[in-house]
Amino acid sequence: MGVNVIRLLKNKPLASTTFPYLVASGDYHDLASKDVDLVEITNIGQHFYEILNHTHSKKLGIEIAISKLRATDDQKLARNVALIKSIHSFTEKHGNQLVLTSGASSVFEMVSGRCFDALLNLCDIKPETYWISLNKWLEYKISMRCYASDT
């Protein structure tokens, strides 16, 4: 089973799959849902913190796309950088995981590893600890599922 590619699905498949996957959602009200692994945050507000505080779902991924940060103006960008830092400490506290993604739809929108590290440093997040915790989170999420055999 190739684990290098992890598919993002909108809904949980009814039968077991041959490939590893994560169930992703763009609606932050799904933070309380047990079926969702990854929730993309597009608009961060106080309400988001309240939902996250009351959710019983542990090991949930909170996705923030850099393509969304790119689209914001510079004042909002500075605010978002501060919010990413607080979200990271918040997710660590509640046993969840911050997932920083490129959100790329083409090759020209991709973000290199060094840029990710620079952005993490900008948000006062140590890149080494972030990548280790992300790797552990992914391994946990993938290993929790049953997969059908290819043969």
Added chain:
Amino acid sequence: MPVTLKRRYKRRYILVLCRSSSEELLSVTRRKAVNMFGYVLAQKAYLRLIDKIGPDLHVIRCRSQFLGEVLCALALIGTEHSAVVLDVSGTVRSLRSRAAIKKTVLETVLGTSS
């Protein structure tokens, strides 16, 4: 502050994939760095355009001390000029040799012959 024996500041050469022209890329990066970190840091970063390899590959230079800030600015450039950092090197010679390999890979990925 890292200073070489020649008492010159250490530099980093960045290989950037961007569809915009080199001058446009540099001005957009400078503007972003100014907006994010201020005029003083953007000036100290000493951003310069060095080379252009093919239509989409650009080489820009900055002071190694401010590499992180420059990479942040490049990563957060607006969607209309979005840039991808492909490589970072201490010498332009090694960057050029690595860029040649990356260029052929990119040509197959993008399906273009530049």
